Amino acid sequence: MDMRRVVAVLAEEAMQQLQDQLWKLAASDRALASETEARLRNVVGPANSQEALPQIDRLEHLREALAVLAISLARTHGRMAWFLSGALNALEPVLRWRALPAEGGGTFGTVLVGPEEYTEAEEAVRQLQDTLARITAA
Template sequence: MGMDGAVEGVIDEALRDLAAGHWRMSRTERARAEELRVTLGSFGRPSAEVAGVRERLEDLREGLAAAAICVASCHGPLAWCLSQVILALNPILSWRSLPEVAGHDYGTVIPTPDQLTDAEQAMARLHHFLTDSAHWR
């Protein structure tokens, strides 16, 4: 299963919990989710045809960092859900866009176009989840 599939599973679980009333979003959680939604939406996710690996990877890393900051400032189900999303997106941290330097790459790899697309779709899925305000009430 790719990153998008893993994120889909986490979001499906969150939606079930929200629908069943097991998770009621607090005012603080709603504010944190909104901050993350705005941050994720501001990247403008360039299409693969226009942006290079470096730009795409920068956007993905920024999205991952924004999710981590959100987790650091909240507790409970939102933090748990986003933690699992971050774990699913963890491969992003082992990617690089530049050639290795003097034979050293610290175990990083240049992602394939399919891997980048999978990660971008996962990030878009998270953004959509945060945008759909129906479950935040």
């Protein structure tokens, strides 16, 4: 399953839990969702600006997005933590990507990926941004 689909399933579940009032947002959840969304928007911008960057910069931005999610996860618990954990899990393949050639040495299991994979991951981050905005507004 691709990253966008995993994030779409997470978003659907989050919205359903909010609608069914299984997830009762605390003020701290809303604040964290808002802060996380803003930070994600700062590191992964619109498609046209991201796609114009060299792959090494795109990878850096995606890794920064993972860091944003990890820091937010460390600051919460309950359903918000579960949601953020699912988001990190969806984007986990990015951790094995590299943008530089191996130059004859080992790569520690990392792989070169093409522009399609970068686009997919960036779109998944944008889906997370939108879902966090919806969580904030709920």
